[in-house]
Amino acid sequence: NAGVTQTPKFQVLKTGQSMTLQCAQDMNHEYMSWYRQDPGMGLRLIHYSVGAGITDQGEVPNGYNVSRSTTEDFPLRLLSAAPSQTSVYFCASSVTSGPAETQYFGPGTRLTVL
Amino acid sequence: GENVEQHPSTLSVQEGDSAVIKCTYSDSASNYFPWYKQELGKGPQLIIDIRSNVGEKKDQRIAVTLNKTAKHFSLHITETQPEDSAVYFCAGGTSYGKLTFGQGTILTVHP
Numbered sequence: 247n248a249g250v251t252q253t254p255k256f257q258v259l260k261t262g263q264s265m266t267l268q269c270a271q272d273m274n275h276e277y278m279s280w281y282r283q284d285p286g287m288g289l290r291l292i293h294y295s296v297g298a299g300i301t302d303q304g305e306v307p308n309g310y311n312v313s314r315s316t317t318e319d320f321p322l323r324l325l326s327a328a329p330s331q332t333s334v335y336f337c338a339s340s341v342t343s344g345p346a347e348t349q350y351f352g353p354g355t356r357l358t359v360l
Numbered sequence: 361g362e363n364v365e366q367h368p369s370t371l372s373v374q375e376g377d378s379a380v381i382k383c384t385y386s387d388s389a390s391n392y393f394p395w396y397k398q399e400l401g402k403g404p405q406l407i408i409d410i411r412s413n414v415g416e417k418k419d420q421r422i423a424v425t426l427n428k429t430a431k432h433f434s435l436h437i438t439e440t441q442p443e444d445s446a447v448y449f450c451a452g453g454t455s456y457g458k459l460t461f462g463q464g465t466i467l468t469v470h471p
Contacts (some may be wrong), residue, residue, distance in 0.1 A: 250403075278454070286369075287462055287463060288364075288366075288449055288451075288461035288462050288463045288464055288465075289404070289449065289451075289461040290461070291459065303458070305361070329451030334401050336404070338403070348393075349406060351396075351404045351405065352403050353402060353403055354401075354402075354403055356385050
């Protein structure tokens with residue numbers, strides 16, 4: 247049982263490049279989400295999904311796309327990277343989106359956009 | 361939308377002392393308030409949470425209190441240990457899809 251896994255751990259991009267951050271969970275969780283963490287700003291929700299085929303926007307969705315074709319995977323796509331997207335990205339999952347469920351976070355991806 | 365303010369941004373205590381971190385929220389509709397601990401290089405981990413129908417919750421050395429009228433909630437850690445050193449985040453919202461996080465508190469426990 248690996249929990250929530252994220253790849254890559256580190257990534258450096260040039261402005262305008264695109265890439266996909268991978269997230270997978272093996273706990274059969276319905277709910278998955280992506281956050282970005284910036285110094286002094288806590289975690290901010292980018293996108294989330296309450297089940298396969300269902301996604302919705304969080305607080306800071308601009309510049310990011312998501313899809314949820316399977317229960318296990320929830321990739322985050324940067325369409326055209328900008329320096330403002332330099333951040334640490336965390337994926338999280340829980341059994342459902344209800345508050346009674348513990349939310350498990352992955353180890354994070356540190357992204358630098360030059 | 362919800363706005364969560366967290367204080368202090370840094371907290372330094374001696375081993376065995378108590379530590380208190382406070383958060384305020386703005387949206388009276390918020391009914392769920394989790395606390396997360398984040399160690400260096402790792403993702404946040406839920407340590408305790410409280411819902412709006414409860415005023416206090418305790419789990420061993422950790423307790424959380426909620427004042428709905430004043431819209432603030434606090435994390436209390438007693439008998440602190442060096443392994444409690446980490447960044448602590450509060451959050452507020454109505455469900456996991458609608459959580460707003462505080463800015464974080466760096467807690468350092470000196471042996």
